[in-house]
Amino acid sequence: MVDLAVIYSELFRKHEMDRAHPESPDRVDFIMQGIKELQNELKEQIIIHQAETIDEEDILAVHVPDLLTTIQAISEAGGGMITVDTTLNEHTFNLAKLAAGATKQAAKLVAENQAKRSFAVVRPPGHHAESNSAGGFCFFNNIAIAAEWLINSMDYNKVLIIDIDLHFGNGTSHIFYYRKDILYVSIHAHPMYSYPGSGYPTEVGIVDGLGYNINIPLLPGTQSLDWLYALQFASRIVNQYQPEFILVSAGFDALEGDPVGIFNLKANAFFGAGYLLNELAKDHCDGRICCTLEGGYKKDQLKEVSKKFIKGLLGYKPAIIDKLNDYDVTDYTKSIIKQVKNAHKGYWEF
């Protein structure tokens, strides 16, 4: 079994919104450069697979048919705008399907024990796509499609989605808001200060999904150890849920200086996050973990930050983890954790 399967296609470069848009084609180049360097630097086996597209039926398990036909029609007409910040060109429909396919493929390789862990290096990203609408640079919700496929086709009953992108994954949260077979946990910039304007701790889920939507919004300027502290806190809930499979919305836009970000994380924070997520997977689901790329726009550091994240994911332990034990977290983060506990006290033990 390979240590890490990476799913990628050069075709992902063909989707472009406009020349100045931060979600630019070369983002995936930087990440793939980093992965190729890791193939030489580390002893672990890292295999790169060609991305395969997906059946529309798998997309329709998550999205309404109207969204698919609208995206197809705009793209086949040569492109155009679907929301103010999100536009298509003639390749977008096929590449949005390819991104969903690559994420499903990444999950499948792990579910079928061909890879210990996987990473789909895709664009367009997915976590802002709602069941009936595109937006926030996203068209189809790649991770939601993979999660639904795991539940329907691999008979898992408890899948965890952890979203570490700077932004709240409103699409993913809402698609599974009424369900307990998928636990959604997100650490993101506070909705008062950042897109998409939702993701408060009190959004806990409805009906069967009550308690299965965990939002941890942090303030602008949040630093590495506070962010990792929030992730460590979230693992207390994950330990009670005991997931059978972990999916990660891996966005790197919480990095300091990201052009659309407002956090001040250093690259080592992502090393720490990769490590903590891999530990969770080892503790609960024989190491089964699959990541898909979401945001991350600071091009001169994308290679470095993704390399660090993947090293952590492969089990390398960064020094920042030891600092967490006696770290004195900021008052704001303390108060947010308290709000999360209050919102969820009927559902989880703290």
Ligand SMILES: [Zn+2]
């Ligand atoms: Zn983002």
